[in-house]
Amino acid sequence: MDAKFLAASEKHPIVEGHVFQYGTAGFRMKADLLDGVTFRVGLLAGLRSRKLNSTIGIMITASHNPFPDNGVKVVDPSGDMLEQEWEAFATQLVNAKSHDDLLKTYKELASKLKIDLGAPGDVIYARDTRPSGRKLVAALSDAFEATDTPYHDCGILTTPQLHYMTRCINTSGTPQAYGEPTEEGYYKKFADAFVKALKGRKVQGDLIVDCSNGVGGPKLSQFLKHVPRDKTGFKVKIVNDDVLRPELLNQESGADFVKTKQRAPPSPKPVPGARYCSFDGDADRLIYYWTDPDTGFFMLDGDRISSLAASFIADLVRSAGLDQELRIGVVQTAYANGASTNYIEKHLQLPVVCTPTGVKHLHHAAMKFDIGCYFEANGHGTVLFSIDARRAFRDTEPQSPAQKDALDTLAAVSDLVNQTVGDALSDMLLVEVILAHKKWSLKDWATTYTDLPNRLVKVEVANKDAFTTYDAERRLENPPGLQDKIDECVKKYTNGRAFARASGTENACRVYAEAATRSEADELAARVAEYVN
Ligand code: NG1
Ligand code: ZN
Structure with missing residues (x-):
């Protein structure tokens, strides 16, 4: 050897x-x-x-x-x-x-x-x-x-498809069998769950999906062949799906572009009022948006998808009579907008856990709930359902048609959401199902709460390892004294919140700040960035 x-x-x-x-x-x-x-x-x-x-x-x-x-x-x-x-x-x-x-x-x-x-x-x-x-x-x-x-x-394959395959192979022949370990099996599983979760409802209006010129384009196109248009009303237009010119990948398009630039991809020219979403280059992140004829661009990011999913699922769990039995929780990182955290805790009355950046941390925290919903603000996330939760959806004897309806929808939703990792395709289907159930437009979805103005800045530092944190990266342990300065500064702003941490993927520090107004958020971010520098 x-x-x-x-x-x-x-x-x-x-x-x-x-x-x-x-x-x-x-x-x-x-x-x-x-x-x-x-x-x-x-x-x-x-x-x-x-x-x-x-x-x-x-x-x-x-x-x-x-x-x-x-x-x-x-x-x-x-x-x-x-x-x-x-x-x-x-x-x-x-x-x-x-x-x-x-x-x-x-x-x-x-x-x-x-x-x-x-x-x-x-x-x-x-x-x-x-x-x-x-x-x-x-x-x-x-x-x-x-x-x-x-x-x-x-x-x-897309990244989530490979995660799906891995789980399918390892669970094959067990009570936890996840699906057929083929690409075709993936499409069938999610198309079938999509039809079931809609429960006869139809998706309203066209959806334009920007695929970042990555693998999501051809895979979404394959998937759509498995979705019955007459039963679902699902009409999709795929854009930015040129995978033959590799240099176009993630250029001026995709979920990361939309989230970081806070604007729609320039091409194709955005149609005012139309419903859009963007995948990233390997189709594990999802961001929704539309351009309002009156107020301009509006983005619905991972925090919005998370609160939408948590609210819908918590309502269903109540209608299914399982709210005393199943613990639902939401997992975020420090980058989640404070308004979303407030909405989930105060309005939806659900617990929120904050973990360090990186999907593995969120995933593991979500597994501690019967239903754990986790998303990074950048649009990567999923909803995990425990074995107990899935058993309850299947085995609870319904006492009314409404309860049966809720149990059936929960069972279908738990099949619809990729259980292995954040999946743009599966998450998109979940959002479409929820909007169809609620008869909501993106504008209706957007009115659930108002984001606090925020700013994310990257600061090039000599040694990013000098910045160590605790409290899920929300506070600095080192360099000594820096956290006190940030605390002093934050106090001066209404609804102010700011933190600095070393990036795990780039040689830099990131500073995040939010406050009641745009100018305050910008000013707070700039001040903290100055301390870090
Ligand atoms: P870092 O570079 O550690 O901030 C970035 C993203 C994470 C995550 C990872 C990739 C922000 C602020 N950070 O991490 O959310 O997607 O890349 O795993 O978006
Ligand atoms: Zn990705």
Whole structure:
């Protein structure tokens, strides 16, 4: 095995002079640095699959990043992100100094973790539409061949589709079977749940979906072939779906563009009043918006999707008579608009938990509820339903037609929402179902609460690691004294809130501020940024 291992490793050398770290999005960087990194992630996935005797997934994508970037991340058997302890093992393998050192580290990990290298193992992988992905999946297959690890190439998929596949394979034949582990199975599952969750209602008006010129475009188009137009009324126009010119990926389009620029993509020219949404480059984030003929652009981000979903589901749970039995909660990060937190706690009367940035934190906090709704403000999120909740939807004996209706809708909604990870396609269907049930336009949805004006600024600092936080990243522990200065400053603003933290994905600090007025939010952000600088 050693000779085969070393020969394969030599084909995929690591670029020297870099320290690589498995971050919130796995390893993500310029694609030309990733060949050796990806080979080594393949080795890690093989080890993990042998350790757990399960199928592990690998996704090659750089999501909303520009086209020259790419990334690689590992998906655990349940379809969840890689367990945190293993992130360190990934970092260790990737930073091995030489091919021999890599082999040594690989064997040491296997022995430390008591992994039988003769155990079967199984890894599946997919990539988004970036051309650099082709070379990277070749690095993966070389890693599997070199270690005799069975593998399967799922081709081009969205990130949530790969998470779905991983879970389906691992739950197949068990009471928790998630679905058919094929792309076709994915479309059928969500199309079927969509029809059921609408319960005879029809979606009103057309929806224009901006796919960021990424993998979401062709996949959404495939999906729509499975949706009966007559039964659902669902009429979709897909835009920004050019995947043949890769340089267009995430250019002036997509969920990240809309959220960070707070405007609609310039192309195609926005039609006033029409209902829009945007996916990001790997279709795991979703943002809705419309351009009002009178007041201009209005965006409905992850906080809005979260509060809409939580409100709808909590009402159904009450109508189903399960509100004493099932605990519903909402999970946010510090970037959630304070008005959304206030609306969920005060108006919807639901508990809100705040976690550090990064989906894995939100996901794990959401799992502690029977129904846990989590979204980052940027539009990544989902709603998790526990086994108990799903059992209650199925087994509760309804005492009235209204109760039966609520139980059936809850069962369908729990199938409609991707249980593995945030999924733009599945979340979009959820939003469409809720709007159809409530007979709401985007404008009706927008009136539920008024966002506090806010500002997010990036501050380039000499050493971002000097900024350490506590209280779910809302307060600075270091540098000493800085938090006191921020507190003093925030006090001067009505409804003021501000925090600073080191970015996990960029070499910078981010400062977020909100306050009662636009000018106050801007001023507060600028002041805090000055302290940080
Ligand atoms: P960082 O760079 O740690 O702020 C960003 C996003 C996160 C998340 C990760 C990717 C903001 C403020 N931060 O994290 O929400 O999407 O990228 O995992 O949007
Ligand atoms: Zn993404």
